[in-house]
Amino acid sequence: MGPSPRRGSLDFVIQKHRARALHYDFRLEIGGVLASWSVPKGPTLQAGVRRLAMPTEDHPREYGRFEGVLPRSSGSGVVMLWDLGGYNPEVETSKGVRTEVVANADAVAESELKAGMLKFTLYGSKLRGSFALVRTGGIGGRDAWLLIKHKDMFCAPAYEAGDYDFSALTGRSMAQISAEGGGAPSTTLS
Numbered sequence: 001m002g003p004s005p006r007r008g009s010l011d012f013v014i015q016k017h018r019a020r021a022l023h024y025d026f027r028l029e030i031g032g033v034l035a036s037w038s039v040p041k042g043p044t045l046q047a048g049v050r051r052l053a054m055p056t057e058d059h060p061r062e063y064g065r066f067e068g069v070l071p072r073s074s075g076s077g078v079v080m081l082w083d084l085g086g087y088n089p090e091v092e093t094s095k096g097v098r099t100e101v102v103a104n105a106d107a108v109a110e111s112e113l114k115a116g117m118l119k120f121t122l123y124g125s126k127l128r129g130s131f132a133l134v135r136t137g138g139i140g141g142r143d144a145w146l147l148i149k150h151k152d153m154f155c156a157p158a159y160e161a162g163d164y165d166f167s168a169l170t171g172r173s174m175a176q177i178s179a180e181g182g183g184a185p186s187t188t189l190s
């Protein structure tokens with residue numbers, strides 16, 4: 001762990017959020033905002049495992065720096081910066097062969113988001129390597145997406161996000177953040 005040189009053209013952040021139910025807010029910078037999904041079971045590094053990811057509203061990029069306790073007026077709950085870093089979108093250059101896009105990354109990500117098939121490489125402190133977010137048939141009239149880890153050298157069998165209860169920014173656990181409070185959210189949270 002520890003600081004490493006920034007890689008990836010765009011920001012990503014995953015906020016572990018204990019509200020009514022615990023979930024992980026998975027956010028990718030696209031078009032100047034953080035496109036967002038709520039992942040109840042959290043992301044995993046297990047190859048091919050599909051995690052339900054329900055789309056939520058876009059958030060301002062500044063919100064991606066928030067860790068602390070939200071006031072009830074802002075959605076309430078405890079928020080940890082579980083992972084953060086940069087990412088690059090990927091394009092499939094031939095069947096099964098994905099290549100990272102650095103120049104024009106934002107336009108490519110926006111196009112893939114609209115198409116419901118986002119492929120990307122994460123450079124986080126916990127999550128690394130190639131992933132996909134895929135839109136599937138809706139659940140109860142809402143779009144549902146799946147977060148999937150592609151096979152690569154960063155895959156880890158039995159990886160569960162819940163086994164890593166510490167902030168990528170401060171090292172604090174959810175219990176410590178809850179006890180210490182702090183933070184000044186400038187916006188509401190889903």
Ligand code: MN
Nearest residue numbers: 017025189190
């Ligand atoms: Mn949330």
